[in-house]
Amino acid sequence: xxLVCPAGTPAALRAAADAGADAxxxxxxxxxxxxxxxxxxxxxxxxxxxxDYAHGRGAKVLVxxxxxxxxxxxxxxxxxxxxxxxxxxxxxxxxxxxxLDHAATRHPDLRLHLSVQAAANTPEAIRFYTETFGVxxxxxxxxxxxxxxxxxxxxIDVETEVFVFGGLCVMTxxxxxxxxxxxxxxxxxxxxCSPPDHVDYAEDEAGRxxxxxxxxxxxxxxxGEPAGYPTLCKGRFSALGRSGYLFEDPVSLNAFELxxxxxxxxxxxxxxxxRQRGKAYIAGVVxxxxxxxxGLSGGADARAAIxxxxxxxxxxxxxxGSYRKTWR
Amino acid sequence: MQDLxxxxxxxxxxxxxIEPLPRSPIxxxxxxxxxxxxxxxxxxxxxxxxxxxxxxxIVPDDMPHAFLLSxxxxxxxxxxxxxxxxxxxxxxxxxxxxxxxxxxxxxxDGDALFFSRDLRIQGRTEYVLALRNTxxxxxxxxxxxxxxxxxxxxxxxxxxxxxxxxxxHFASVSAEWSNRAPGRHS
Amino acid sequence: MTVASPIELALGPCLFNWxxxxxxEFYKQIAAExxxxxxxxxxxxxxxxxxxxxxxxxxxIAMLTxxxxxxxxxxxxxxxxxxxxxxxxxxxxxxxxxxxxxxxxLPACRGRRFAVGPFLNIxxxxxxxxxxxxxxxxxxxxxxxxxxxxxxxxxxxxEVDTELFAFGRLPLALSSRCYHARAHGLxxxxxxxxxEKDPDGMDIATLDGTRFLxxxxxxxxxxxxxxxxxxxxxxxxxxxxxxxxxxxxxGMVEVLTVFRTFLDGGIDAQELEARLTxxxxxGPLCNAYLSxxxxxxxxxxxx
Numbered sequence: 001x002x003l004v005c006p007a008g009t010p011a012a013l014r015a016a017a018d019a020g021a022d023a024x025x026x027x028x029x030x031x032x033x034x035x036x037x038x039x040x041x042x043x044x045x046x047x048x049x050x051x052d053y054a055h056g057r058g059a060k061v062l063v064x065x066x067x068x069x070x071x072x073x074x075x076x077x078x079x080x081x082x083x084x085x086x087x088x089x090x091x092x093x094x095x096x097x098x099x100l101d102h103a104a105t106r107h108p109d110l111r112l113h114l115s116v117q118a119a120a121n122t123p124e125a126i127r128f129y130t131e132t133f134g135v136x137x138x139x140x141x142x143x144x145x146x147x148x149x150x151x152x153x154x155x156i157d158v159e160t161e162v163f164v165f166g167g168l169c170v171m172t173x174x175x176x177x178x179x180x181x182x183x184x185x186x187x188x189x190x191x192x193c194s195p196p197d198h199v200d201y202a203e204d205e206a207g208r209x210x211x212x213x214x215x216x217x218x219x220x221x222x223x224g225e226p227a228g229y230p231t232l233c234k235g236r237f238s239a240l241g242r243s244g245y246l247f248e249d250p251v252s253l254n255a256f257e258l259x260x261x262x263x264x265x266x267x268x269x270x271x272x273x274x275r276q277r278g279k280a281y282i283a284g285v286v287x288x289x290x291x292x293x294x295g296l297s298g299g300a301d302a303r304a305a306i307x308x309x310x311x312x313x314x315x316x317x318x319x320x321g322s323y324r325k326t327w328r
Numbered sequence: 329m330q331d332l333x334x335x336x337x338x339x340x341x342x343x344x345x346i347e348p349l350p351r352s353p354i355x356x357x358x359x360x361x362x363x364x365x366x367x368x369x370x371x372x373x374x375x376x377x378x379x380x381x382x383x384x385x386i387v388p389d390d391m392p393h394a395f396l397l398s399x400x401x402x403x404x405x406x407x408x409x410x411x412x413x414x415x416x417x418x419x420x421x422x423x424x425x426x427x428x429x430x431x432x433x434x435x436x437d438g439d440a441l442f443f444s445r446d447l448r449i450q451g452r453t454e455y456v457l458a459l460r461n462t463x464x465x466x467x468x469x470x471x472x473x474x475x476x477x478x479x480x481x482x483x484x485x486x487x488x489x490x491x492x493x494x495x496x497h498f499a500s501v502s503a504e505w506s507n508r509a510p511g512r513h514s
Numbered sequence: 515m516t517v518a519s520p521i522e523l524a525l526g527p528c529l530f531n532w533x534x535x536x537x538x539e540f541y542k543q544i545a546a547e548x549x550x551x552x553x554x555x556x557x558x559x560x561x562x563x564x565x566x567x568x569x570x571x572x573x574x575i576a577m578l579t580x581x582x583x584x585x586x587x588x589x590x591x592x593x594x595x596x597x598x599x600x601x602x603x604x605x606x607x608x609x610x611x612x613x614x615x616x617x618x619x620l621p622a623c624r625g626r627r628f629a630v631g632p633f634l635n636i637x638x639x640x641x642x643x644x645x646x647x648x649x650x651x652x653x654x655x656x657x658x659x660x661x662x663x664x665x666x667x668x669x670x671x672x673e674v675d676t677e678l679f680a681f682g683r684l685p686l687a688l689s690s691r692c693y694h695a696r697a698h699g700l701x702x703x704x705x706x707x708x709x710e711k712d713p714d715g716m717d718i719a720t721l722d723g724t725r726f727l728x729x730x731x732x733x734x735x736x737x738x739x740x741x742x743x744x745x746x747x748x749x750x751x752x753x754x755x756x757x758x759x760x761x762x763x764x765g766m767v768e769v770l771t772v773f774r775t776f777l778d779g780g781i782d783a784q785e786l787e788a789r790l791t792x793x794x795x796x797g798p799l800c801n802a803y804l805s806x807x808x809x810x811x812x813x814x815x816x817x
Contacts, residue, residue, distance in 0.1 A: 007456070008461065008464070009375075009461060009464050009465040010465060011434070011464055011465045011466075011467050012464065022744075031364075036381075036453050037456050037461070038377055038378065038455075038456055038458035038461065039375050039377065039379075039457060039458035039459065039461025039462045039464075039465075041375065041462045043374075046371075067623075068635055068637035068638065068684045069359050069637065069640065069641075070637065070638060070664040071636045071637065071638045071639060071659075071662075071663035071664075071666040071667045072638075072639070072663070072665065072670075073458055073639050074638050074639070094633070096635070096637070096638070096641060097636075097640070097641035097644045098638050098640030098641045098644070101640065101644060102640075102783060117635075118617070119592075119616075119617075119635075120594060120617060121593060121594055121616065121618060122593055122594065122599050122616075122618040124602075124618040124619075124620075124621055124622070125616065125617040125618040126597065128617055128618075128620050128621050129617075131621075142690070143592070143689075143690035144593055144594070144690075145613065148594070148595075151732075161478065170687065170689060170691065171687040171689045171734070172592060172688045172689055172690065173633060174688070175591075175592070175633065175635075175688045176686065176687040176688075177656070177657065177658040177684075177687060177688060177733065178686050178687050178727075179811070180658045180803070180808065181684065181686050181736055181803075181808065181809040181810055182809075182810065182811060183660075183807055183808055184802075184807045184808040184809075186658060186808060187657070188635060188637060188658070189347075189581075189637075189658055195452070195454075196454035196456075196457045197452070197454040197455040198452040199454075199525075200448055200453065201448070201450055201453065202450070203448060203450065203531075209445075209448070214808055216720050216723070216724060216726055217721050217722050218720070219718045219721075221445070221729035224445055225445070225670075226443055226444060226445065227443055227445055228441060228443065229439075230453075232727075233687075236717070236721055237718050237719060237720060237721065237726065237727070238719050238720075238723075239697050239716055239717060239718045239719070239720065240698075240716070240727065241698055242697075243721060246693060246696065246697060246718060246729070247689075247691075247693060247696075248691075249736075250443075265470040275440055276439070276461075277438075278431075278434060278436070278437040278438050278439070279437075279464060279467075280434055280435060280436050280437040280441065281437035281439070282657055284437075296586075310442060311440050311443075312437060312439075312440045313443070314443055315443060316444065318441060320692070322690050325703070326701060327691060328690055328691045328692060328695075328703065
């Protein structure tokens with residue numbers, strides 16, 4: 001199975017390539033990708049150099065142009081596709097019909113991957129994208145159990161890629177407007193979830209930290225209590241007279257224990273989340289999963305390296321998410 | 329490997345020793361090298377975006393003073409001030425000194441430090457994020473900060489890396505020791 | 515396109531788990547009393563509810579059709595399992611107008627006319643035009659899409675009828691996890707259909723007690739009740755031909771009547787707001803998605 005790793009900066013791209021990534025995904029520094037955070041992402045020149053570096057180490061570069069083009073401004077997205085092609089990218093990851101259509105028409109030789117943001121849930125939806133735009137790989141929405149992925153792979157004739165580590169969207173990606181409800185900005189509208197300019201942390205005398213998004217209190221951590229990202233879906237709320245994590249705890253995905261099952265389910269590529277993370281995360285996580293994937297075919301035992309990743313996870317907690325049916 | 333960092337606070341004696349040191353030569357030195365770095369790496373200013381000109385306070389928990397950082401094309405400055413004099417800062421970053429150093433050179437992942445509460449932020453979150461992501465790209469090893477290249481850079485980096493590793497080890501051992509001492513609760 | 519025709523009213527599909535007899539009673543009343551042009555019905559949120567409300571639809575369709583309403587079958591927004599996919603395939607073959615809420619439905623609907631629901635990610639003119647070429651004749655934009663964007667799209671794709679989500683709690687998110695079941699300490703597979711307890715969704719507040727969201731099985735909605743107070747003239751200038759009002763447990767006949775009166779010029783926007791506020795709304799009024807601001811806010815839209 002191919003190991004697909006994140007890079008939010010050229011330095012992270014080099015770290016991923018050095019740590020043994022088979023492919024590295026990244027995006028341009030604008031609204032065309034779903035990690036549109038300040039200080040993150042690539043200029044076309046940086047991408048071009050990044051592609052050279054990655055290719056020099058046998059890694060591919062996949063460019064995420066995976067937001068939905070804004071009405072009246074689709075040129076920004078089309079240009080991003082053209083730029084990615086010019087930079088020598090090995091594939092484009094897209095979700096919007098407008099972007100897929102442009103890529104398929106203008107760059108028929110450029111490989112297309114369907115982003116998780118497209119939320120293609122069924123063989124019918126997947127076939128629509130493969131038959132219409134020639135999509136070669138589908139990043140599966142995080143709604144499936146491993147058994148369901150195996151069944152799905154038997155019904156489709158296209159590569160599948162699944163997330164194995166990192167931040168975990170609790171809601172179906174590409175179908176969530178919680179962020180814009182609180183802040184006016186969302187992944188589909190502007191490529192950000194919980195935009196940092198709407199996040200506010202306040203710590204009181206007792207060391208208790210209150211996290212607010214768009215003015216709404218979304219969590220409150222006691223002194224020393226592990227924290228998570230300021231996302232609504234992992235906030236603490238009250239309902240039915242009780243308070244708690246109604247949607248999901250601050251927790252990250254770690255599907256290490258399921259790698260063998262995922263391989264048997266016919267999965268082509270394993271994706272690590274975290275374009276917003278630092279080099280230390282990239283090096284640690286990519287290195288550990290490189291070991292783990294190699295371990296499947298008789299390499300060294302990766303368990304120690306994987307268990308060291310716990311501190312990288314939100315709230316210091318990990319889950320296998322929807323891969324186990326009981327999560328639902 | 330990244331573990332919980334709470335053990336990375338310097339023993340109080342370090343703070344006591346540093347307290348009387350003269351601030352202005354250190355300020356001047358840090359400012360000069362920061363300006364040179366920015367001049368050498370225009371890509372970093374581009375990456376910083378809106379944070380240019382914005383004063384950001386960096387407050388090491390285990391040091392007597394705070395740093396006030398202001399970055400722009402020709403007048404970047406690092407000021408050392410009292411911890412209660414950071415009112416002008418648009419954003420404040422707090423963590424033990426060794427944790428902050430580890431963020432500069434990419435030893436630690438900022439998000440993981442935030443999850444473990446070793447790193448705390450206040451004020452404009454978007455500025456902290458832009459600065460953090462720019463530092464990630466800057467790859468601020470000691471050699472890079474002082475503008476060294478090739479062999480001298482590698483030499484300085486190797487020395488600082490092993491020195492820092494020893495200091496971190498010393499800090500965690502001393503923290504463990506003082507936690508274990510009877511009657512002490514941290 | 516007849517410019518002089520008034521803005522139409524549509525009743526959206528009921529997103530909540532109402533028992534079969536309640537649903538039937540509801541559509542009976544709508545057929546008899548409501549000034550509505552188009553009615554969407556069908557289970558959109560959770561496939562597990564289908565066996566319970568399926569028997570309602572033939573009768574509801576007959577009643578509404580007899581009353582001269584245009585009935586559109588709205589379909590599942592997140593089909594996953596084989597049973598749900600089979601249902602979609604059957605529905606695509608029905609000889610009645612259909613609304614698709616997931617791309618899974620598109621291949622089966624190619625060549626027939628269909629409506630595009632608010633759950634599809636259509637954010638620009640190119641993707642709407644693509645769907646129009648496949649047979650889309652009407653479109654309800656995603657709730658977070660601002661009017662300015664809608665206007666650009668309608669101007670460039672005028673062949674598609676545009677319908678604005680104009681009343682009700684905003685459908686914000688879907689998940690594979692059931693939050694009703696989770697809140698009741700159950701799992702989705704053995705959920706006991708606890709979502710039936712909350713005919714307008716389960717209220718969710720922040721830790722300091724501020725009303726915020728509402729859960730409806732695998733769906734998350736806003737707590738606040740969105741509404742559009744744009745006049746008929748403003749709507750037409752934006753290229754909008756129909757408003758969609760989303761069913762809630764308050765009197766929907768009254769809500770539809772108030773909107774009809776407002777669109778016909780019988781009352782002004784202020785009076786519309788006053789009359790809506792006087793009803794038993796599921797949450798406070800909000801409208802700021804229309805101006806591209808945080809959806810929970812209520813803002814003065816340009817007159």
